[in-house]
Amino acid sequence: DYNSKNAGATNSLRTYGGKFALAVLILDILKSYLTVMIFSLLTRFIPATNTYLIIPMLTGVGVVIGHIYPIFYNFKGGKGAACSLGVLIAINPLNLFISAFIFFSVI
Numbered sequence: 001d002y003n004s005k006n007a008g009a010t011n012s013l014r015t016y017g018g019k020f021a022l023a024v025l026i027l028d029i030l031k032s033y034l035t036v037m038i039f040s041l042l043t044r045f046i047p048a049t050n051t052y053l054i055i056p057m058l059t060g061v062g063v064v065i066g067h068i069y070p071i072f073y074n075f076k077g078g079k080g081a082a083c084s085l086g087v088l089i090a091i092n093p094l095n096l097f098i099s100a101f102i103f104f105s106v107i
Contacts, residue, residue: 007070008078025082032063032086040090060087 004011009028013021039059043052064084070077088096 005076006078007073007076009082010079028067028078028082029086029089032060032067032083033090035063036060036087036090056091060091063087 003015009021009025012024036056036059040052040056043055046055064080064087066077067083068077068080069075085096088099
C-alpha cells in the first residue's frame, strides 16, 4: 500500500521518493526544534524560577501531539518520530546522543 494517507516521511518515501522524504523529515525536525527554541528563548523574559525548563517541555509535547493529531487533517497525522527527535535536540542534545549511542550499540 503506497498511499497510507499518513503525513510523515515514511509515506513520502514510499509515494514520492527519497529526496522528497528527506525534505519532509528535515522540515518535521526543524518545525519542532524551532518551536521549542523560540519558546525557550521567550521564557527568559518571564520572571519565574522554574519556567525555563517546564515551558519548553510542554511546548515539545504540544508540537508532537499537534503533529500526530492535526486539526486540519481530521486528526490523522504522522507518527511523531521526527518531531520527537527535534524536541530532544532542542531540549537536551547531549542526552539525545547518549541515548542514540546506547540504542545503536544494542542493535
